[in-house]
Amino acid sequence: MLNVRNADITDFEQIMGIYKYAQDYMIRSGNPKQWGHSYPDTDLIKSDITQNTCRVIYDKNGIHGVFALFEGKEPTYEHIENGYWLNDKPYITIHRLAGDGQVHGLFQCTVNYCKNISKNLRVDTHADNLTMQKLIEKNGFTKCGIIYVRDGSPRIAYHWTADNS
Numbered sequence: 001m002l003n004v005r006n007a008d009i010t011d012f013e014q015i016m017g018i019y020k021y022a023q024d025y026m027i028r029s030g031n032p033k034q035w036g037h038s039y040p041d042t043d044l045i046k047s048d049i050t051q052n053t054c055r056v057i058y059d060k061n062g063i064h065g066v067f068a069l070f071e072g073k074e075p076t077y078e079h080i081e082n083g084y085w086l087n088d089k090p091y092i093t094i095h096r097l098a099g100d101g102q103v104h105g106l107f108q109c110t111v112n113y114c115k116n117i118s119k120n121l122r123v124d125t126h127a128d129n130l131t132m133q134k135l136i137e138k139n140g141f142t143k144c145g146i147i148y149v150r151d152g153s154p155r156i157a158y159h160w161t162a163d164n165s
Helices: 009-028 042-050 106-115 130-138
Strands: 003-006 054-059 062-071 092-099 120-125 142-148 154-161
Touching (some): 003 106, 009 054, 009 092, 092 106, 106 130, 120 130, 130 154
Antiparallel strands (some): 054 062, 120 154
């Protein structure tokens, strides 16, 4: 059974190994631009851990996944093109989800965890990340439009709300 907990600095090497695996996987599967081999970098992940925004997904055999979870307004979500958010209520944002390729159900576990915290979840992904798009849509998220991340590149933005489920 998969569980979620706050990451600890002692998890850092495992977390970076999971991100390396995910970077390689995305490149091999036709999505070389989203992360490449440079994102997320070590400083960002250490910051996520110290700010308690980094979560790990684990079972009895160890850590299999990682994601960042942010409460409050996401600055890159302030402007959305070709659509609109489902509501303007407080939300949490899922970022940087990655897995080690050893278990299935990481996104479902993440979504279930987040739904216990908030009635509004937002997430975004790159247009080339077809696997993530399918998982997001399969889990009840609505495609809302296009947002632009800090480097100016576009992402498909999704929103789930308990009001519509």
